[in-house]
Amino acid sequence: MASARLLLRLLFGAALTAAGGACTPTPDLSPSVQPQSGDAPLRLAALTDLDQRVARVAWRLSEANADLCPTVRLSAGWALHSARQYSLELRPHAEARFGLRGDLPGVLVAPPGSPAAAAGFRVGDLLLAVDGVALSPGEPGGAAAWEGLAANIAVVDAALARGSARFAVQREGGPVDLVIRPRRACGYEVQLDPSDELNARADGRRLFISTALAGFAQSDDELAVILGHELAHHVLGHRPWNDTGGAARRVNEGAWRADGGRGGAEQQADRVGLYLSARAGYDPAAAAPFWRRFGASNWRVRYPQVGHASAGARAAALEAVEREIEAKRSAGGDLLP
Template sequence: MTNLNGAAAGAMVIALGLAAAACSTPAPGGATALSGSQEPAARLEALVSLDRRVAAVGYRLTTANIELCASRRDVAGWTLHAANQYSDALRPVAEARFGLDGDRPGILAVADDSPAARAGLAAGDLLIRVNGQNLERGDGSGPPSHDGLAANVVRLDLALAEGPVTLDVRRGDTTRTVTLQPTQACSSFFQVDPSDEYNARADGKGVFISSTMAAYAADDDDLAMILGHELAHNVLQHRPPPEPLGDPDEIPATALPRGNHWTQERDADRVGLYLLARAGFDTDRAPGFLRRFGADNWRVRYAQIGHASAEARARALEEANAEIAAKRAAGQPLRP
């Protein structure tokens, strides 16, 4: 639905081994994230809650692990959305709830202790101008589309890459000017896709998770396990890395080397667990989460092409947890 400081991009399904893109598997016990029978306001609030959780976890993962990433970017730590991305049913609700206006980026969430938070930005703020240049409103006459928001996000990203930036921000009936000093993070954004499928994927640029999968991972440490696995695919460059904004920098000496294509799922599990540990999440929950999910979803319970069974993956994560514990006890850096 929205993204963290980056424009959405399509991709092949990579894998937590959940479900193929063409599959649709209801959540256990009927606990889907969204329901067509819900009133528009309730559906919007359900999406907003998931977006905020994913954005907060993603910000922690990408800022805590920057030294391991070959590709980095300047970020604000906000989650953006726009009125024109919403369906006809949800658009008026979103406009009233968040003060949205066309394609102009509205702030849906601000990560704790992020540049956006330090600049005094908050959910409900609307970004009008960046460095004195208007952000495009669009006319909103066509079907729902992310394109206008994506174009504005690119402009913001380019400005942040030169940071600090000056922003004209509307809150209610008041417009004010703030200065934001971006920080660096791994060059991956996070996006929730409304869907009743169990799905998570990465494409070298972003991490995508279905609303049903995000809702199933009700604990943030479990959600971090999913997002960390997908982020590890990007960190290990299992897909082409994102195009740099401006001249490409040399790959930092601390970055992890490019991963092996043939062992990418196993490596993403292991490296993803290290990403969680470095960001302060509870890695001990990960094996149990995989076992629970395997019990609820046969596609994960048994080995599939490219993926071990949930039980085999859980045992490998237990071994990785033992590695992490030993390194902590020895005072060694948590480097996979």
């Protein structure tokens, strides 16, 4: 699970919109951090704290549901970032806080229970080489860019795909050698996008969630409801990806326009997503209150939209799914949707 800004490698990547959870495909945007108003160090701290939270929830969802995901990979479970991905305003603060340098991947989070955590990785570790292959620091300075980190992550992922990988690490100025034994997880990236829109989306290869929506979630259980819904679109095949042309736009738009009643794509993803979050150990009882609170705070989701039931209807349907899950648990059955 390599990640940058949340290239969370869940080994997993979707969109709840302010219009009611519309998971519509959007153009692939660079995950570099853009300046916003306010104090730079505080903005960086708020942004990276959200990154870390999303990464922790995403890892649990990804590993717990690997057997249900069409795409699986061997993952470290971590989230990685680099100095160059940050704006010129935020970059010096990111370098000072995390010890970042150029395009070299730094550990933003090693979630508890992940292979990265088991190997001894810590926040602030800087990856210098993997299996004897040096990672590139890139050119110094310059505008925010993602490509250098992406190239380094590709080298890291290739090593993890082969199994155990040995990393040369810089930690507080001293060298450390650590070995990761990756585990199976869903093969999708998860990315946190700086945005004040209440959005989450899936494009067949990645899951996306905005900073606004991640911040709106009051608990990890609520965050798992959102990410579980988007992961469910991948599990259900609602979000195909075409390697030659990016997101399969027509098919995705067709799924987005599915009727808002029973059996629609969004209702299917609500149901399956709650199972995915429950399988990862999150409380399914968080789903209905989340949707009622979301509806109360956002008039657009209070009423049915194209392809989407109202927030109240979704909450009621999810209460039924919660009862279904609890009945299966009580009977000792598998939590399979």
